[in-house]
Amino acid sequence: MEGISKESLQRLPTYLRYLNELHLNGIESVSSTTIADRFKLNPVTVRKDLAFISEDGGKPKTGFSVADLVAEISEFLGYNNTQDAVLVGVGKLGSALLGYKGFSNYGLNIVASFDCKTDIQIDSTKREINNISMLPDLVKRLGVNIGIITVPAESAQAVCDLMINSGIKAIWNFSPTHLITPDNIAIKNEDMAASLAVLSQRLTAILKNE
Amino acid sequence: MEGISKESLQRLPTYLRYLNELHLNGIESVSSTTIADRFKLNPVTVRKDLAFISEDGGKPKTGFSVADLVAEISEFLGYNNTQDAVLVGVGKLGSALLGYKGFSNYGLNIVASFDCKTDIQIDSTKREINNISMLPDLVKRLGVNIGIITVPAESAQAVCDLMINSGIKAIWNFSPTHLITPDNIAIKNEDMAASLAVLSQRLTAILKNE
Incomplete structure (x- = not known):
């Protein structure tokens, strides 16, 4: 079985937000075409994305069960298994993320x-x-896998x-710098x-066409 | 001439940060292989990316002039022509962006x-x-093209x-919602x-391999 592409994976949270809205509004089923229209996507793209997720593949007439899709995407994205993270750098951006x-x-x-x-100190x-200095001990003791970096660029690599030395396996980097990490560490740069x-x-292309 | 790919385009700011560092350290030339090593990229990828940017293509022995590449990438990315933007939603994230x-x-x-x-009010x-309520007038008067949205999801579409009605042509959306926009509007969702x-x-793949 091949893995899901990064592009497909990144669309799933968007679908999920929409499906949650439908669910709240009491809508029970949805077609891949409706989802595609909502996000200006090709229906084939949406069908392929959902094929990774859903077992039943949607019924020809009624489409997918909204409740089932919500459950299946949440499960696939691991939203049901909460993952612990630590954050380093409680400046403006760090505070914004902590408060999110x-x-x-x-x-x-x-x-x-x-x-x-x-x-x-006390955050917001x-x-x-x-x-x-307390990070290594806390990360090891709690078995935390995810680290969020919101320090200035010059401190980010340290x-x-x-x-990583404390046992973190996935880094979510918000500092404007490229971090050097071993291959066995997951990293996502914002x-x-x-x-x-x-x-x-x-924007340049749009202005040119006007 | 074909346009540059989104992937190539997104790598350019990373190269530029690195080249600026080299420049500050008095290093005058750099090979595409050195850049590739720094970012764990295929040297062919880096050479292709730089081919869009640099006229001389790099010399066989000394590589690219750092100063020239800095100038060329800055020019290509439009960093020399400052673009004006407005921001709506001065909560934690909006404040973080304003202070960045x-x-x-x-x-x-x-x-x-x-x-x-x-x-x-006064920001940080x-x-x-x-x-x-002052947005439409200000955007029109100043001819601002870029709008940054950092309001809660439920207000983002409004x-x-x-x-857009005020004349904004490019939207940078930080609200966790999918915005519906006409085709002649540039949009980038964070x-x-x-x-x-x-x-x-x-992370899941890494933990599985352990």
């Missing part, structure tokens, strides 16, 4: 946050911010190394500059 | 921020936050529609759930 209520919907639970300030959600490059290029 | 100093390096200038609160960078799905899947 949506993560629990995605099966992510930030169990502790850290900063380099020496005294224990009234939780303790720990000194970075934080990354500390996380690169604002890369996103902005894509947006700017599309 | 890196945007100016990427040619982005947030000229005004807006929120739905009725009285004028000591700039005025305007009432959302803000998006207001931006979807945390999609990123997390990719990271979780990689």
Whole structure:
């Protein structure tokens, strides 16, 4: 069995949000064409994406059961098995992520946050911010696999190394720098500059056509 | 001439950050193999990416001039022509973006921020936050093309529609919702759930192999 493509995988949370809306509105079944229309996608794309997820493949007339799809996508994305994470760097962005209520919907639970300030502080959600020196012990003790990095670029590699040495296996990097990691570590960079490059290029094309 | 792929485009800011570092350290030339090693990429990929950017294609022995590549990538990404943007939603994430100093390096200038609160407030960078009702006039007057959305999901579509009706042509959406936009509008979604799905899947594969 081949794995799901990164593109398909990234569309699943979008489908899930839509299906949850339908579910809340009492809609019981949905066709792949309806989903495709909603997101301006090719219906074939949607059908292929859902083929990875759903066992029944949708009925010819009524389509997919909304409740079943919600359960199947949530299961596939691991939203039912909450994963613990630690966050390092409680500046503006770190605080924004700590205060973001949506993560629990995605099966992510930030169990502790850290900063380099020496005294224990309280974050905006009234939780303790720990000194970075406590990270190794806490990560090992709680068996945390995911580390979120929201420190300035110049500190990011040191934080990354500390996380990996402490047993972290997946790094979600929000610092504007490219981190060097061993092959057995999962890494996902949130690169604002890369996103902005894509947006700017599309804007330039649109302005040219006017 | 074919356009550059999205993947290539998204790698350019990463190369540029690295090249700027080399430049600061007084290194004058670099080979595509060195760049590839740095980012664990195939050298062919790097050579193809740079072929879009650089006229001389790099010399066989010394490689590319670092200074020339910095200038060429900056030019290509439009970092020399600053683009103005407005931001709507000055909560935690909006504040984090307003306070982010890196945007100016990427040619982005947030000229005004807006929120739905009725009285004028001051953001963390000591700039005025305007009432959302002032957006259409300000966008038209300043000829702003880019709108950044950092409001809660339930308000995002209304803000998006207001931006488009005011003349915004490119939307950078940080709200966890899929926005419906006309075809002549550029849109880039920062979807945390999609990123997390990719990271979780990689982590699962790593844990399975252990």
